[in-house]
Structures are given as C-alpha cells and as structure tokens.
Amino acid sequence: MTEHAVVIAGAGPSGLMLAAExxxxxxxxxxxxxxxxxxxxxxxxxxLHARTLEVLDQRGIVERFLDAGQAMQITAFGGxxxxxxxxxxxxxxxxxxxxxxxxxxxxxxxxxxGVPVVREREVTGFAQDTDGVDVALSDGSAIRATFLVGxxxxxxxxxxxxxxxFVGWDPTTTYLMAEVELTERPPVGVRREGGGIGPAxxxxxxxxxxxxxxxxxxxxxxxxxxxxxALLAAYGTDFGAHDPTWITRFSDNTRxxxxxxxxxxxxxxxxxxxxPPQGGQGLNLGVQDATNLGWKLAQVVHGTSPASLxxxxxxxxxxxxxxxxxxxxxxxxxxxPDDRHDALKAVLGDVLVLDEPxxxxxxxxxxxxxxxxxxAGHPLLGRxxxxxxxTTADGPTRVYALLHEARxxxxxxxxxxxxxxxxxxxxxxxxxxxxxPVLGPVAAPGAVLxxxxxxxxxxxxxxxxxxxxxxxxxx
Numbered sequence: 001m002t003e004h005a006v007v008i009a010g011a012g013p014s015g016l017m018l019a020a021e022x023x024x025x026x027x028x029x030x031x032x033x034x035x036x037x038x039x040x041x042x043x044x045x046x047x048l049h050a051r052t053l054e055v056l057d058q059r060g061i062v063e064r065f066l067d068a069g070q071a072m073q074i075t076a077f078g079g080x081x082x083x084x085x086x087x088x089x090x091x092x093x094x095x096x097x098x099x100x101x102x103x104x105x106x107x108x109x110x111x112x113x114g115v116p117v118v119r120e121r122e123v124t125g126f127a128q129d130t131d132g133v134d135v136a137l138s139d140g141s142a143i144r145a146t147f148l149v150g151x152x153x154x155x156x157x158x159x160x161x162x163x164x165x166f167v168g169w170d171p172t173t174t175y176l177m178a179e180v181e182l183t184e185r186p187p188v189g190v191r192r193e194g195g196g197i198g199p200a201x202x203x204x205x206x207x208x209x210x211x212x213x214x215x216x217x218x219x220x221x222x223x224x225x226x227x228x229x230a231l232l233a234a235y236g237t238d239f240g241a242h243d244p245t246w247i248t249r250f251s252d253n254t255r256x257x258x259x260x261x262x263x264x265x266x267x268x269x270x271x272x273x274x275x276p277p278q279g280g281q282g283l284n285l286g287v288q289d290a291t292n293l294g295w296k297l298a299q300v301v302h303g304t305s306p307a308s309l310x311x312x313x314x315x316x317x318x319x320x321x322x323x324x325x326x327x328x329x330x331x332x333x334x335x336x337p338d339d340r341h342d343a344l345k346a347v348l349g350d351v352l353v354l355d356e357p358x359x360x361x362x363x364x365x366x367x368x369x370x371x372x373x374x375x376a377g378h379p380l381l382g383r384x385x386x387x388x389x390x391t392t393a394d395g396p397t398r399v400y401a402l403l404h405e406a407r408x409x410x411x412x413x414x415x416x417x418x419x420x421x422x423x424x425x426x427x428x429x430x431x432x433x434x435x436x437p438v439l440g441p442v443a444a445p446g447a448v449l450x451x452x453x454x455x456x457x458x459x460x461x462x463x464x465x466x467x468x469x470x471x472x473x474x475x
Contacts (some may be wrong), residue, residue: 004030005301007135007145009158010122011035013099014269014286016106016153021294023113024406025452027451031115032137034122038103043368046072046096050084051282051367051384053091055291056404058454062091064105068376069097069405075365077327078334080349083360088435089368090387099283106304123152125161128264146301149266149293151286154253162262163351167275168255168325170185171334174213178227178247179206183240195234206245222249230422252276252332260314268293273321278331281324288367289317295452296408304422304475316372327364359438368437370455375468378459379442386436386451390428403454408475414462423475425450437455449474 006022008015011033022029032337048056048065056062074094075082084092084396110117124137125146135143150275151157159166175195186207213222227247228238256273260266269349271283293313300304334345352358363369372382387400390411402409402424409424410416416425433441445459449470458470 001134001144002030002140003144005146006030006297007032007123007133007143008146008151009148009156010151010153010269011038011103011107011119012153012269012286013102013106013283014271014290015149016103016110017287017290018149018151018268018294019110019115019117020106020113021290021406023110023115024059025298025302026293027298029115030143030145031117032121032135032408032459033111033117033122034138036120038088038100038107041340046098047280047296048097048102049075049281050087050089050091050372052287053095054089054368054384054387055288055454056060057090057387058400059406060404061105061109064109065095065097065102066173066236067241068101068105069095071095075362077279077352077361077365078331078345080345080352082358082365083351084362084368087359087362087366087368087437088386089437092365094280102283117290123148123150126158126265133264144376145265147264147297149177149268149297150271151267151269151290152271154255154270154274155296156263156267159257159267159271163263164262165258165265166255169253169329171216171251171253172205172336174216174249174251175210176213176222176227176230176247176249177208177210178224178241179208179245180224180241180247181205181243182207183242184237186239187235197239204245209241211214216220216251220249222247222298222392250277252329254329256318256321257323261310266293266297266310266313272317273325275325275328276332278328278335279324281328281365281367284367285321285324288320288370291360291453292317299475309474319373320370321452322345323364363438369439372455374457378456379439380434380436380448380456380459381446382397383436383439383456385448385454385456386434388430388434390426390430392426392428397426397428399450403450403452406452408452408471409450410447410467411450412462413444414446416447416462418474423471430468 005027006029009029011031071093073083089467121137123138124138127134133148134143148157198208211234213230214233231238254275257267260272268289296309300307343384374382390397409425412428432444434444435441446461449458451457457474
C-alpha cells in the first residue's frame with residue numbers, strides 16, 4: 001500500500017491550492033483526480049476577487065494570474081457593479097480569468113513544487129482509524145494517509161462517506177451555459193429569464209450563451225440538444241446552435257456541509273459548500289478555504305500543533321461560507337425576471353451608490369472584510385494583514401513578500417523576545433496608521449504576529465505576555 005501524509009481528492013482550484021500550501025510546508029501530499037486532463041476552455045468560473053489576488057501575492061505568484069487575465073472591476077451584487085477603486089489594497093479590482101486558466105496556472109505551480117497529481121483515478125471509499133486513513137481508489141489500489149481532504153466537488157463522495165450532512169435548499173431554477181456557433185444572428189445583450197447571449201468571440205466567432213433550462217435539473221451532463229431546447233423556449237428559436245466547444249449546467253442549489261471535519265477527513269471548496277454563481281465567489285471561496293487549512297494541517301502532520309488546531313478550520317471558514325450562501329440567495333432573488341424584483345433592484349442600486357453600503361457589500365464579495373473571531377484585542381485581530389511597505393536593516397520590503405514561504409511572521413518596531421525558530425521575526429519601521437477595508441484607519445501596534453494565511457493572530461506590544469500565548473496557539 002502506498003503511503004502519503006495527505007491525500008487530496010480532486011485537482012480543481014481548491015485541491016491544487018491545498019497541495020501547494022502543503023508542499024510549501026514540507027508535507028508529503030498526493031492529489032487524486034478522476035479527469036484524464038484539465039478542462040481547457042470551460043468557463044465554470046470567470047474571475048479572481050481582490051482577496052484571492054492578495055493570497056496569491058502572499059505566495060509570490062500573483063503576476064502569473066495578472067498576466068493571463070484582465071484586471072477590471074468584476075465585483076457586483078445582483079448585477080449592480082461595485083467599484084473597489086478606493087479600497088486600501090494593492091488589488092483594488094478583480095481579474096477576469098476563466099477557471100480553466102486558473103487551474104492551469106495552479107497546476108503549473110504545483111508541478112514546480114513537486115506534488116504528484118494522479119489522474120484517471122478517484123477515491124471510491126475510505127476507512128479511518130486512530131492513526132490514519134486507508135483510501136481506496138477506482139483502479140483497485142489504496143493509499144495509507146494521515147489525513148484525507150475532500151476537494152471533490154458538490155457531489156463529493158468523501159463528504160458522503162464521512163457521513164457529513166449537506167444542509168440547504170434544493171434547486172428551483174437550472175441554467176445551461178455553453179460556447180457554441182450560431183447560424184442565425186442573435187439579439188446580443190437581450191436577456192431572457194436571467195440568461196443572455198454574449199457577442200461573438202473575435203477570434204473564434206463563437207458565442208457564449210446562458211439560458212434557463214425548461215426543466216429544473218442539476219444532474220448529469222447536458223448536451224447540444226438541451227441547449228437548443230432551452231434557446232427555443234426562451235427566444236422562440238435555437239439560432240441554429242451547433243458545434244459546441246463546451247456545455248455545462250448550474251442551478252441555484254444552495255448547500256453547506258454541517259461540519260468541515262470528521263476526524264481525519266476534511267472538506268474544502270465545493271465539497272463543503274455549493275451555491276449559484278452570482279457574484280463569482282465559488283472558486284475564490286474554495287481557494288481561501290485551502291489557504292486557511294493548509295498551514296494548520298501541516299503543523300498537525302509535523303506534530304508542531306495538536307489535532308485540535310484543525311477544529312479552528314471549521315470554526316473560521318464555516319461562517320464565511322454561510323455568509324456567501326446567504327448573499328448568493330439574495331442575488332438570485334434579485335435576478336427573478338418580473339416587475340417587482342426589477343423595482344427592488346432599482347432601489348438597491350440607488351442605495352449602493354452611497355459609499356458605506358457599497359464598501360460593506362464590496363468588502364464581503366471581494367473577501368477583503370473577512371474577520372475571524374479570535375477573541376478580544378486589537379482591531380486587527382483576526383483580520384487580513386495589510387500589505388505594508390516596511391523598512392528593515394536589510395532594506396525595503398513589504399509584508400506579503402515575507403509570507404512567500406507560508407511561515408508565521410512577527411513584524412515588530414521594537415526589540416523582539418525569544419520566539420521559536422519557526423516564527424520569522426522582522427524588525428521594521430512602518431506607518432503609524434493602517435487603513436483596513438470597511439473598518440477604516442487603525443493605530444499601528446508595536447508588533448503584529450501574522451499567521452501563514454496572512455491573518456493577524458495577535459497585535460500589541462512585544463512585552464505583552466499574550467504574544468507567547470498566541471505563538472503557542474497558532475504557531
């Protein structure tokens with residue numbers, strides 16, 4: 001039986017990000033993926049939000065994604081654009097980038113880090129005991145691991161076999177999305193039942209269509225005839241749709257795992273939460289799940305931290321996921337095609353031109369306002385660390401450059417105490433006031449302990465005994 005410290009089921013964005021995080025921490029992981037190769041053109045997700053760009057910047061790879069995509073204001077609520085231009089971040093925007101491209105870039109990074117990705121095999125079952133997990137694969141082989149992480153999508157076998165409930169709401173509407181050639185010229189820009197037809201791609205001549213399906217169904221793989229039937233029902237013609245590049249299906253099915261952990265089995269990405277694509281948050285939510293989980297899982301595997309540290313993964317990420325689900329359900333309601341919902345959307349649009357509500361919703365959708373409940377303390381506690389410009393004895397640097405190795409970092413303006421070697425200590429000077437999204441300006445602390453995921457574990461004076469407690473808890 002093959003042995004690895006961690007088995008990751010699924011090579012989507014969440015699984016790949018987790019694999020990279022574990023590799024940076026020196027954990028032996030393997031990714032198991034049922035697909036023979038990546039889907040190269042499918043636009044299941046179309047963009048990266050500001051916080052995801054920050055996370056990629058923390059690992060030193062964000063330029064790859066910026067070069068491949070188009071920087072623009074992609075944040076929207078119910079179709080109402082929300083400008084991040086005045087947000088205190090180096091990425092006061094999003095990047096339009098197909099999921100297939102995001103997966104490609106993450107897969108290249110994972111390959112550089114030396115993580116094996118085993119394709120054309122999938123997890124078919126597992127049995128866990130006090131020491132590890134025996135993971136069965138579809139080719140009849142098995143892997144012995146310390147932990148198993150299900151990043152295997154909304155129909156996750158790992159979640160089902162772990163006995164974790166998937167609580168939520170059944171779909172009421174199903175949409176088909178496809179890239180096809182059209183014989184007839186379509187009414188580009190005219191929307192029907194929350195869908196629409198995009199302009200022809202200047203290179204391929206193909207159109208991307210989103211159309212409501214006549215029957216509520218989010219199971220199985222749709223075909224060209226399904227797209228034709230849906231176009232006919234919506235527009236009275238199928239426009240001679242033919243030669244599809246890809247076809248996919250999505251619905252307003254909204255569910256969340258009751259727990260993100262069952263012993264030595266954990267969930268991330270769509271395996272932990274599914275929701276409609278309004279707001280474009282699904283991929284981003286999964287990548288940030290993986291960033292929260294990776295360093296914690298690594299510390300438990302290495303014996304640096306007790307297994308109870310993994311409980312903080314659910315405690316921190318479940319509320320974030322629940323809030324995203326609530327937001328997408330509200331956006332689905334706004335997309336209902338009738339006069340009353342159009343009136344509601346118009347009223348909301350008038351409200352969202354005001355700075356305070358715009359910033360609140362934009363902070364939520366972009367992920368910049370995430371606040372983990374780490375107890376009482378400095379306003380920074382549990383929030384993302386701003387990417388400050390620092391002046392050190394070795395020259396200028398910035399905070400996110402210190403996080404490339406995914407290690408905890410103490411940034412201090414004073415004389416540091418005796419911290420363990422696993423915490424990187426940087427003595428620096430920096431601005432007296434730090435600007436945070438939504439929260440606003442806060443007084444700079446004398447020192448700040450930053451977790452590997454870029455969130456503040458402690459802030460205060462280096463003489464504060466609570467610094468040692470925070471190091472013991474998180475590092």
